[in-house]
Amino acid sequence: MRVIDGKVEGRELTKKFLEEVMLIPNGEKVNMCIQCGTCSASCPTGYAMDFTPRQIVAALRANIIHEVLVSNSVWLCASCYACTVRCPAGIPWTDIMYQLKRLGEDEGIIPRVKKGHELATAFNSIIDKYGLSAEFLLMLKFYFRTGIFKALGQLGFATKMLTKGRLDLGAHKIKGIKGLQKMMAVMEERK
Ligand code: SF4
Ligand code: SF4
Numbered sequence: 199m200r201v202i203d204g205k206v207e208g209r210e211l212t213k214k215f216l217e218e219v220m221l222i223p224n225g226e227k228v229n230m231c232i233q234c235g236t237c238s239a240s241c242p243t244g245y246a247m248d249f250t251p252r253q254i255v256a257a258l259r260a261n262i263i264h265e266v267l268v269s270n271s272v273w274l275c276a277s278c279y280a281c282t283v284r285c286p287a288g289i290p291w292t293d294i295m296y297q298l299k300r301l302g303e304d305e306g307i308i309p310r311v312k313k314g315h316e317l318a319t320a321f322n323s324i325i326d327k328y329g330l331s332a333e334f335l336l337m338l339k340f341y342f343r344t345g346i347f348k349a350l351g352q353l354g355f356a357t358k359m360l361t362k363g364r365l366d367l368g369a370h371k372i373k374g375i376k377g378l379q380k381m382m383a384v385m386e387e388r389k
Contacts, residue, residue: 230287237281247271273314329372
């Protein structure tokens with residue numbers, strides 16, 4: 199993990215992030231935030247975030263975006279778009295949350311609490327291979343990364359789901375998986 203001490207590096211990281219945000223449709227509106235807090239009040243997971251959406255703008259202005267990246271915030275975003283729809287300044291918050299995730303990944307900055315990051319990493323590896331999610335495999339991969347014995351606590355629930363036909367143990371590839379993998383490889387090269 200790259201550790202950033204001091205303001206200069208924090209400023210550089212913030213600058214890089216803002217340049218990327220400017221490429222998002224309506225991204226430039228991030229400068230028009232009036233700190234009203236509507237986004238944070240609308241966010242269903244905001245109560246558990248170290249930095250709510252409103253506080254992330256404040257962190258950007260204070261050049262401490264690294265603190266946001268090592269927090270749990272972006273990995274708790276449920277992509278529900280409530281913040282984006284309700285922001286009076288028209289700031290595309292959900293897209294900005296995705297951009298924060300990309301920045302963290304590009305810079306190799308891992309959050310202090312890793313669960314959300316590990317779940318996303320496991321999910322991505324399944325999409326890379328199959329083109330769609332596979333619930334059981336996802337849980338297996340997640341618990342292998344975060345502590346396999348914790349999976350025991352879910353056994354009762356998993357058994358109930360299984361007996362009701364609500365849990366598919368298999369993993370199924372989409373028809374055009376090779377095409378999807380080629381597209382993803384091109385996108386990786388263009389980073
Ligand atoms: S709702 Fe929009 S203007 Fe209000 S604090 Fe959030 S980002 Fe800023
Ligand atoms: S998109 Fe993410 S940040 Fe925005 S309200 Fe939904 S969960 Fe919160």
